[in-house]
Amino acid sequence: MRSEKANSAPLGLKVAAAAGLAFMHLPILLIFLYAFTTEEKSYQFPPPGLTGQWFAVAWNRPDVWAALTLSVKVASIATAAALVLGTLCAAAVSQTRFFGRETISLLVILPIALPGIITGIALRSAFSMADIPFSFWTIVLGHATFCIVVVYNNAVARFRRISGSLIEASMDLGADGFQTFRYIILPNIGTALLAGGMLAFALSFDEVIVTTFTAGQQSTLPIWMLEELIRPRQRPVTNVVAMIVVVVTFLPILGAYYLTRDGDQIAGAGK
């Protein structure tokens, strides 16, 4: 049907698209190169030499390990909370009709639509007003708040695809509401929840703006990196940590993509 001409892009477009993609990817690749540089004191390019010794140095740093463990713990618990709350919200919005449904969607999106600094400062002043000391749990509370939307978006998209007659058939065959949830709904939304959970984990693992306001003395990995960015002390270690962070966040994103790529809405289209 289509002519040959319509199927090949004009050269200008190809160049512009390729340049745009290169602009997006080259800086991240540079991180990988710098993790191996022998230069300690500056960001000299090209690196005077290549070495793998910084991986060993970073491995033996207790502060890096402490930050990494804290980040993983916070992200796991925040993701678990977001999974429960996001799924409940998605079920209510997609399976029932009630006054104010649109408002609920807006409410869920708000923590991520408003600039992070507003969410952060609002939570911080609320904590200080209520005399809640900063702790591990204040970090989790902040993270779960903006992770709900990721799970919610994925779950709502999948709930829309479940046909209502499936649920009715299960009920007609004598299953109670909980059995229907366990054997009909959960297998259907499972991959969407897994994808949403992975994205929520990645979001929480990387979050820094809200965390600076809700963390006390503890530092998550992004906070550790932020301190290094403001006052560089251990450039080679920072390079290695940056590279590890890139790898750690890529894995859940790829996983979420492969879990939902056949659907009408692929996970992670919005952050």
Place this chain on the structure above:
Amino acid sequence: MTIVAESSVLPERRGTVGRLSDFLWRHPHMLLAVLLGPPLVWLGIVYLGSLFALLLQSFFSIDDFSGLINYEFTLATYGQLLSETNLDIILRTVLMAATVTLASALIAFPIAYYAARYARGKWKALFYLGVMLPLWSSYLVKIYAWKLILAKEGILTWFFEKLNLLWLLDAWLALPVVGGNSLSVSYTGTFIVFVYVWMPFMILPIQAALERVPTNLIEASSDLGGTPAQTFRYVLFPLALPGIVAGSIFTFSLTLGDYIIPQIIGSSRLFIGQAVYAQQGTAGNIPLAAAFTVVPIVIMGAYLWMAKRMGAFDAL
């Protein structure tokens, strides 16, 4: 319907779980309450509550002598917000957000257009991942990468030196406003990093809008004698505009509230986010910080209202 339900052959369920299930089935409002309760408590009370508490504080003022918050209703803090230095900060941030949005649209459009119209099968998936990975990769790592690139001894200077174009870089840095001692302490640097970090948010909404443009519209335009430029101007661009506006919501809002990028790469002149951070932290002036946060909320409210009128939400 009611008669059938009452004469159902199924016996009543036994056990707590069974009875609970029956109860929820008969009282859908209770089911709704059970489903919505926890998220509403979390978001409605914890989140919205703290947000309102913060906004409320902008109507208080700070005592100049004791440094304590004076809990009396006043508009004095908003008066402070409108002082010349603070208006400067607001204007600077809004201008930066606008230029970043414009540049992001320019870079994102060809990528989105290629992905929507020419990429097929495996290439399409590759394009998708090629946009997703930078979009989701760590915010701080991205800033860090640019710190490496823009540093005086970094790759960009090296690149200009190899091309014998160092004079061009120096001439740019000698310019007023956009220049500075080096790229990493100039507005140019801040601008590049903003564009780099927020531009990926623009691509997917534009792509979604472009995918809905039927190919035969483009063909019809050229059959009727439109040059590619005319087709773009009168057919493609108007149809892609809702997508561009949808994407610009992200780039604009995110630039408006950011305080880390200008702090790490930029001159010492403040942006809104930094002002909020400084007021609540070192200055301890929570009312003024709260008043400052109202600015992006109001700007984004107006922006969203305009975007909704342009039909941008259908493109999200």
